[in-house]
Amino acid sequence: MGWSGWFNLGGPAGGFNGGPATISRNKDVCNIYVRGNDNALWQRAWFSNSWHPWGRHNDGGVLASRPALGSMGPDHEHVFVRGTDNNVWQKYWTRTGGWSGWFNIGAPTGGFSGGPATISRNKDVCNVYVRGNDGALWQRAWFANSWHPWARHNDGGVLASEPALGSMGPDHEHIFVRGTDNNVWQKYWTAAGGWKGWFNIGAPAGGFSGGPATISRNKDVCNVYVRGNDGALWQRAWYNNSWHPWGRHNDGGVLASEPALGSMGPNHEHVFVRGTDSNVWQKYWVHEVEPAGEVSFGVSECVYSWTAGYHQSGTRVTVRIQLNPDAGISTATMDSLRTTWRNGIINKWSDRFSCVARTAAASPSPSTSSGSVQEPTTWSASSRGLPGPTCGCGTPATPAMLPPTSSGTCWGIRTNTRMPHAPPGAPWTRAPSWRTTPRRWPATTTGLPVSTVPATTPLPVHRSRPRSPRRAP
Numbered sequence: 001m002g003w004s005g006w007f008n009l010g011g012p013a014g015g016f017n018g019g020p021a022t023i024s025r026n027k028d029v030c031n032i033y034v035r036g037n038d039n040a041l042w043q044r045a046w047f048s049n050s051w052h053p054w055g056r057h058n059d060g061g062v063l064a065s066r067p068a069l070g071s072m073g074p075d076h077e078h079v080f081v082r083g084t085d086n087n088v089w090q091k092y093w094t095r096t097g098g099w100s101g102w103f104n105i106g107a108p109t110g111g112f113s114g115g116p117a118t119i120s121r122n123k124d125v126c127n128v129y130v131r132g133n134d135g136a137l138w139q140r141a142w143f144a145n146s147w148h149p150w151a152r153h154n155d156g157g158v159l160a161s162e163p164a165l166g167s168m169g170p171d172h173e174h175i176f177v178r179g180t181d182n183n184v185w186q187k188y189w190t191a192a193g194g195w196k197g198w199f200n201i202g203a204p205a206g207g208f209s210g211g212p213a214t215i216s217r218n219k220d221v222c223n224v225y226v227r228g229n230d231g232a233l234w235q236r237a238w239y240n241n242s243w244h245p246w247g248r249h250n251d252g253g254v255l256a257s258e259p260a261l262g263s264m265g266p267n268h269e270h271v272f273v274r275g276t277d278s279n280v281w282q283k284y285w286v287h288e289v290e291p292a293g294e295v296s297f298g299v300s301e302c303v304y305s306w307t308a309g310y311h312q313s314g315t316r317v318t319v320r321i322q323l324n325p326d327a328g329i330s331t332a333t334m335d336s337l338r339t340t341w342r343n344g345i346i347n348k349w350s351d352r353f354s355c356v357a358r359t360a361a362a363s364p365s366p367s368t369s370s371g372s373v374q375e376p377t378t379w380s381a382s383s384r385g386l387p388g389p390t391c392g393c394g395t396p397a398t399p400a401m402l403p404p405t406s407s408g409t410c411w412g413i414r415t416n417t418r419m420p421h422a423p424p425g426a427p428w429t430r431a432p433s434w435r436t437t438p439r440r441w442p443a444t445t446t447g448l449p450v451s452t453v454p455a456t457t458p459l460p461v462h463r464s465r466p467r468s469p470r471r472a473p
Contacts, residue, residue: 002285006253009272009280012042012054019257020272020280023069024264025077032260032272032280033079035063041079044280061089061102065115068128072120080105080116080128088116088128088140108138108150119165121173129175131159137175157185157198161211164224168216176201176212176224184212184224184236204234204246215261217269225271227255233271253283 009032016034024030030046041057065082072078078092087107093099105128112130120126126142137153161178168174171191179185179200187197201224208226216222222238233249257274264270267287275281325334 002288003249003251004284004286005251006275006281006283008275008277009044009051009282010054011279012036012044012056014038015278016042016274018066019274020260021067021069022260022262022270022272023071023077024262025071026074027265030262030264030270031069031077033067033069034280035066035081039063041067041081057099059091059099059101061091068116068118070118070120070126072126073123078118078126080118082112082115086111088112088130105140105147106150108132108140108152110134112138114162117163117165119167119173121167122170127165127173129163129165131162131177135159137163137177153195155187155195155198157187164212164214166214166216166222168222169219174214174222176214178208178211182207184208184226201236201243202246204228204236204248206230208234210258213259213261215263215269217263218266223261223269225259225261227258227273231255233259233273251283253281 012034015037017037017039018035021033022030023033028047032044034042036042036056038056039062041059041061041063042054043057044054045052061081062084063081064084064086068080070078070080075095076092078090080088080090083089083102083104085104088105089102090105091100091102108130111133113133114131117129118126119129124143128140128142130138132138132152134152135158137155137157137159138150139153140150141148157177158180159177160180160182164176166174166176172188174186174188176184176186179198181200183203184201185198186201187195187199189195204226207229209229210227212224212226214222214224220239224236224238226234228234228248230248231254233251233253233255234246235249236246237244253273254276255273256276256278260272262270262272268284270282270284272280272282325337
């Protein structure tokens with residue numbers, strides 16, 4: 001399917017400050033958190049196949065930053081914020097215990113700038129990172145059932161944004177920041193090799209605003225997103241063991257915050273931003289598995305029937321359409337139908353595809369019994385889309401110059417470019433069945449398509465029960 005459009009998810013009563021944050025602790029639940037203009041934590045939840053109203057956490061917490069979110073398992077999530085005392089504060093939720101209270105986990109020596117960030121690469125580890133007031137990366141870790149002291153990364157890195165965190169597996173995590181040269185920089189850690197980096201991965205044309213965001217929906221893919229200085233969403237992707245160029249999402253979206261990223265499974269990711277109307281907006285990406293072999297179907301009309309099929313192999317898509325007229329249908333009528341089909345395909349796909357050459361040699365004469373006709377296509381590729389038909393030598397020709405056959409009307413089509421800025425692993429664009437327009441999820445205001453989010457138990461947003469600070473986050 002690729003990318004959806006943007007959906008408006010509104011905002012809490014009284015509005016909110018900065019941008020949203022999101023977490024999906026399992027494939028059935030998505031939560032959005034914001035810092036309300038009243039400085040309380042507000043939340044909107046997706047469960048049971050729909051979005052539920054915004055709710056306020058009435059627990060006395062007063063936020064001084066955007067919340068940072070993480071999860072240590074399918075029945076756990078936690079929230080970290082900067083408090084009014086300039087320390088990092090944490091609260092957490094479990095299915096069995098509900099919400100904890102807020103716990104003060106301090107700050108690095110000399111303090112820090114902005115808000116915290118957090119990542120849990122597995123169920124036993126939680127790391128909190130901040131940009132110290134000295135410009136260095138600082139970290140506090142939870143492992144072996146306790147918090148360990150704040151520590152400085154003495155690697156020479158100088159941060160110009162809050163860190164963005166991600167993980168591509170239980171023994172891996174990585175960090176992306178804005179550098180003082182206004183590029184995105186990355187470092188990463190593995191259990192086998194420890195810390196590596198920093199590495200400069202550049203910036204989109206025209207630069208970007210604020211800091212980067214990152215998501216890895218599976219172990220083979222990492223996507224980095226930023227808000228471009230043009231207000232659009234930009235993306236750089238890691239797949240097939242290498243970084244690929246920055247690309248712009250040309251979908252009309254205008255961002256008023258840094259993007260917040262999440263994933264509800266290995267073939268799904270979504271983006272949340274603040275819009276220029278001060279509401280939260282969402283778009284999502286879903287991978288559609290390529291069909292095996294040729295997909296075909298038949299349709300019967302009042303004066304003729306037709307069959308169509310397409311086959312995808314890598315970047316190539318071949319589409320076949322055969323017209324089968326009823327007895328007594330004139331040649332003129334069939335010529336008109338053939339022209340209508342051909343022009344319709346060209347008009348629909350001329351800005352997306354170029355043609356695969358097909359030899360027009362030695363075609364048999366049309367069958368007088370069936371009346372079926374084919375316009376064999378020996379079309380040359382064009383950077384501007386589908387060109388007119390040509391003879392085998394490439395000389396432009398009119399349809400009358402092309403010998404008909406008895407095997408139906410057939411077009412061969414391929415695509416040369418991936419869907420604009422789709423995350424790696426997205427299917428190459430292909431022609432769907434000609435009986436419909438290209439398939440898209442319904443443009444509803446509820447956001448995620450129903451098929452990706454089965455029902456689950458909701459996450460309560462008003463419950464506050466104190467828990468021991470010695471308990472795992």
